[in-house]
Each structure stands twice: as C-alpha cells, then as structure tokens.
C-alpha cells in the first residue's frame with residue numbers, strides 16, 4: 001500500500017492548510033444524520049440481531065428498518081435485499097454465487113457456462129470473471145466500449161451464445177463517469193430470454209454494479225430489468241464496509257460465504273449492525289426524491305462549469321468519455337505532455353485531493369484499463385486525472401482547483417520541456 005511518507009513531505013505541513021476534497025468517487029464522508037442514527041447501536045443497543053432474546057429482537061428490528069429503506073429505494077421486496085460488506089463482496093457474490101448454483105447440479109463434462117461483461121468494469125467484477133475463466137468454470141467475453149466509453153447493444157447481442165447465463169454491465173463508470181444503457185440492455189435481454197425459453201436455452205441473468213449510480217440515477221430494479229444489482233454504502237455518505245446485493249426472487253444463486261443463517265441464508269456472518277443502520281439512514285435520504293433532485297442539479301451545474309472552464313483555459317486538455325452520457329459528479333480529463341501521477345502529487349501538496357483512477361488500484365503505475373479500453377495510448381492514459389465532486393463541494397473550491405490545476409499543468413509542462421531540451 002502507499003505510504004504518505006514515501007512522497008518525501010510531512011503530513012503535518014498539509015494539515016495546516018485548508019484542504020479541498022474532489023475524490024467523492026473514492027469515498028464520501030458519513031452524513032451527520034447517518035452517524036446520529038448509528039450511535040445508539042454501538043453500545044446501548046448492541047444485541048446480536050440473530051439472538052432470540054429482547055436484546056437481539058430490538059437490533060433485528062433496526063436491520064429490518066434498513067432493509068425496508070433499501071427495498072423502497074430499489075422498488076423491490078425486502079426479502080430480495082442482502083446486506084454485504086461492500087460492493088466488492090456484492091459483485092463477487094453475484095458472479096460466483098450464480099456459478100456456484102450452476103454447478104450445484106451434475107453437469108456434463110463439456111457443459112461450461114458463458115459470461116459476458118465489459119472491459120471497463122471495476123476490478124472486483126473483472127477479476128471475478130477472470131478467476132472463473134482461469135479456474136475453468138466459465139468462458140468469458142469482455143465487451144469493448146466505443147471511444148465515448150459506452151457499450152453498444154449490438155455488440156452485446158452478437159456476443160450472446162447458447163450457453164450464455166450471465167451478463168454484467170456497470171451502471172456508471174467509477175473512472176470516467178459514463179452511464180451505460182442499463183434499461184435498454186434489460187429490455188433486450190428480456191426479449192431474448194423469452195425466445196430462449198421457447199428454444200429451451202438457459203435464462204440469461206442480468207447484473208449491474210450500480211455503485212456509482214445510486215446517488216443520482218433511478219435504481220428501480222423492474223424499470224432497469226435487472227436480476228441482480230450491487231451498491232456500496234461508502235459512496236452514499238454511509239460508513240465503509242457496507243453494501244447491498246439485490247437478488248430478484250427466484251434467481252438461481254448460492255451463497256459464497258458459508259456459515260450462519262443470516263441474510264436469508266445468502267450471506268453467513270454476524271451483521272454489521274451499526275453499518276447497516278447507517279446504510280439505511282443514507283438510503284432514506286436518497287428516498288427523498290425532491291432532495292435527491294436538488295443535489296443532482298447543484299452538482300451537475302458545478303460539473304458543467306468545471307468541464308467548460310478547464311477545456312477553455314488549459315491548452316491541450318480533453319474530456320475522456322462521452323460529454324452527454326455522463327453522471328453528474330465524475331469527470332476525467334487528459335492533458336498532453338503531463339503525467340497524471342505528477343499532477344496528483346503536486347495538487348496534493350497544494351491541499352487538493354483528486355485521483356488518477358480507481359482508489360482500489362491507485363498504488364499501481366499501470367495505465368488504467370478503462371482508459372486503454374477507450375482506445376487511448378499508454379502515454380495519454382498516464383496523462384489523465386479523475387475529478388469527482390459531491391454534495392459538500394462549493395463553486396469556490398472548484399474555482400481554486402481550476403486555478404491550481406492550470407498553474408500546475410503549465411509548470412509540469414515547462415519542467416518536462418526543459419528536461420527534453422537538456423537531452424537534445
């Protein structure tokens with residue numbers, strides 16, 4: 001893991017200055033209302049929700065309330081909600097659980113299922129699929145995306161085979177912020193599934209990783225046409241270590257964490273009581289449609305200002321991914337002749353937190369698989385920066401960031417220009 005001391009500056013000097021956080025896609029702070037809801041469940045109401053006595057009964061009620069909130073948010077039944085430790089676990093459960101169910105009945109030797117996903121998924125989806133491929137449990141197709149960062153329905157249609165049983169397409173990209181046509185894919189798969197039923201072919205289950213979508217997009221599971229949907233608490237102002245997998249009633253899936261009977265026997269392990277209560281409280285904020293829309297508009301306005309000003313004021317700067325089909329809070333820019341990593345570190349010294357991609361792999365110096373999937377060259381992918389805003393971001397912060405970014409890009413370009421001149 002990265003260590004701040006490796007960068008050769010002291011954390012103390014950074015703490016003195018006012019810092020600007022523009023990395024909401026990595027994680028969000030816990031809302032005060034969320035924290036307040038959680039506090040009684042640390043020490044006062046601490047019973048194990050699976051205990052039969054009254055201590056357990058009162059905390060089970062709190063878990064049930066959180067489950068009701070999540071069910072309302074997804075327009076599902078509470079019995080279709082499974083609490084997990086985050087989106088990583090939810091995505092692993094979706095993919096591995098469906099495969100485990102597939103193999104729970106005796107199969108013929110060459111009967112291998114086929115999975116389709118995209119080349120821009122989060123590593124927890126990509127690596128689960130790659131692991132299944134490596135273990136000989138599934139064939140996998142990684143769909144390409146176009147230059148705009150969007151998958152095409154035609155490519156998906158062409159990839160479907162008689163043995164396809166699972167499609168996983170993320171709702172919103174955590175790196176470039178593009179939005180995939182989930183409900184269109186849901187409709188297409190529903191039509192294909194009715195034809196397959198007549199032909200006695202297996203049903204294709206549809207899963208979406210909605211981790212970066214929950215704050216701003218409609219997550220009605222029927223409207224989206226999904227069988228499985230995952231999301232995480234720490235992107236919606238709830239604590240880290242919390243997540244959800246929605247599993248449509250009747251879906252062929254088996255648990256991957258064996259143990260107790262928690263979560264309708266779909267996920268063994270003592271409940272993360274405080275975390276689940278916090279997640280429920282955060283989702284209740286999202287269930288207030290008016291306030292969700294207000295936050296969305298406020299953030300969208302800031303994002304448009306950010307994009308317009310950066311592209312206008314910084315020469316040779318570009319927006320990665322579609323300009324239109326994007327989420328309100330994530331943007332990803334490319335700057336010619338500048339290293340994204342250098343930019344990130346320089347901005348950090350100025351007290352500004354941005355990212356070069358997913359927080360889960362920001363220790364790596366490999367170029368982002370998402371940017372390469374857009375068709376960018378290695379040096380272009382290395383010259384990219386992700387900026388993600390949230391409900392506490394102000395216009396003043398955005399303007400300070402743009403000013404510092406402009407100066408930093410110019411300085412780094414001067415340095416790299418001088419270095420190149422020295423070698424001539």
Ligand code: PMP
Nearest residue numbers: 086087088122174209211212232
């Ligand atoms: N999927 C996406 C799209 C994400 O952005 C993230 C978090 N970066 C994850 C999955 C993993 O979520 P968690 O941190 O809750 O495991």
